[in-house]
Amino acid sequence: MTHAIRFHETGSPDFLKYESIELPPPGPGEARVRHSAIGVNFIDTYHRTGLYKVPLPSGIGKEGAGIVEAVGEGVTVVTPGDRVVYCDGPLGSYASERNLPASVLIKLPQYVSEQHIAAGFLRAMTVEYLLNRTYKCKAGDTILFHAAAGGVGLIAAQWCRAIGVNMIGTVGSDDKGKLALEHGCKHVINYNSENFVERVKEITGGKKVPVVYDSVGKDTWPASLDCLQPLGLMVSFGNSSGPVTGVDLGILAAKGSLYVTRQTLMAYTSSRATTEEMANNVFNMMKDGKIDLAARQTYSLADAAQAHRDLEARKTVGGVILVP
Known part of the structure; x- marks a missing residue:
C-alpha cells in the first residue's frame, strides 16, 4: 500500500x-x-x-x-x-x-x-531550452524575463549571470526585486509601481530587447510586444494570469514584424538523446555552482x-x- x-x-x-x-x-x-x-x-x-x-x-x-x-x-x-x-x-x-x-x-x-x-529540475530544464534552444542567448545580450522571482525566473537569473547575459526581470514587489537581483538579474522592474515598457526603453537606451520570455500570459502580453526590437521574438511558455486569446496577427507586423512562439518542454524531451543532453547541461551548471x-x-x-x-x-x- x-x-x-x-x-x-x-x-x-x-x-x-x-x-x-x-x-x-x-x-x-x-x-x-x-x-x-x-x-x-x-x-x-x-x-x-x-x-x-x-x-x-x-x-x-x-x-x-x-x-x-x-x-x-x-x-x-x-x-x-x-x-x-x-x-x-x-x-x-x-x-x-x-x-x-x-x-x-x-x-x-x-x-x-x-x-x-x-x-x-523541470524549471531548470525549462530554462535550458529557453536560453539555449528557443533563442540562443549569448554574452552581452539584454533580455526581458517576466516573473523573475518565480521558480523559473530565479534559475534563469542565475543562468544568465553565468553566461554574461543582462537579464531585465519583472517582479510584483520590492522584496521580490531584491531577491531577483541577488540571484543575478541585472535590472528589476516592479510592474506594480513602474511602467515596464518605459523602463525597458530607458535601460536599453531606446533599443529595446531582442527577446521577451513570458510565463504570465494575458496580463503582460500586449505591453511585452512593445518591449521588442524589430524582428524580435516573443516567447510565451505559461499563462499564470490566464491564456492569451484572440490574437490579431496584424499587430505583429505593426510592431516590427515580430515573431511569436508558444513553447513547451515536452516538445524537447520527446527525444531521449536531447533530454540527456539538456539534463547534463543542468547538472554541469549545478556542479560548477552556477545555479542553485x-x-x-x-x-x-x-x-x-x-x-x-x-x-x-x-x-x-x-x-x-x-x-x-
Whole structure:
C-alpha cells in the first residue's frame, strides 16, 4: 500500500485528495520509483483546474526524484538502486511510490541530491531550452524575463549571470526585486509601481530587447510586444494570469514584424538523446555552482492542497517540494 494525491473533478485545491492505493509490479518498460522529493510546479495547477484537460480521475505532478525499487521486463536504462530524476511522462508524481516508463528517468550524478534536484529540475530544464534552444542567448545580450522571482525566473537569473547575459526581470514587489537581483538579474522592474515598457526603453537606451520570455500570459502580453526590437521574438511558455486569446496577427507586423512562439518542454524531451543532453547541461551548471535549485518551501505530501493554495496566491518564492 502506498499513498498518492489524486483528483476526481477539476477545480479548487480542495479537490486534491490524499488516497491509499495498491501499486502493482512494474510492467514491461516500466520502473518503480520510491520518491525522496516531489517538485510542485505551476503547470500542476493547470491540470487541477482543467485548463489543461486530463482524463479523470487522475494523479497529478510531473516531477520527482528518488530511488529505483524495481524494473519491469526489457528495462535497461536503469537498475534497482539507481538514484534518478524525471520531469516528463504520465501525471502522478505526487505519490510516495509510482510506476512510470523507465525511458523518462535520468540517472543522477553523485554530487546532486534527490531533494535538491526535485525542487527545480523541470524549471531548470525549462530554462535550458529557453536560453539555449528557443533563442540562443549569448554574452552581452539584454533580455526581458517576466516573473523573475518565480521558480523559473530565479534559475534563469542565475543562468544568465553565468553566461554574461543582462537579464531585465519583472517582479510584483520590492522584496521580490531584491531577491531577483541577488540571484543575478541585472535590472528589476516592479510592474506594480513602474511602467515596464518605459523602463525597458530607458535601460536599453531606446533599443529595446531582442527577446521577451513570458510565463504570465494575458496580463503582460500586449505591453511585452512593445518591449521588442524589430524582428524580435516573443516567447510565451505559461499563462499564470490566464491564456492569451484572440490574437490579431496584424499587430505583429505593426510592431516590427515580430515573431511569436508558444513553447513547451515536452516538445524537447520527446527525444531521449536531447533530454540527456539538456539534463547534463543542468547538472554541469549545478556542479560548477552556477545555479542553485534548493527548495525554499517544503510541504508534506498530504499537504499538497495547501502547497497549491500558496502557489496560486503568490506566497511561494522559488522552488517548492513535497516530501512523502
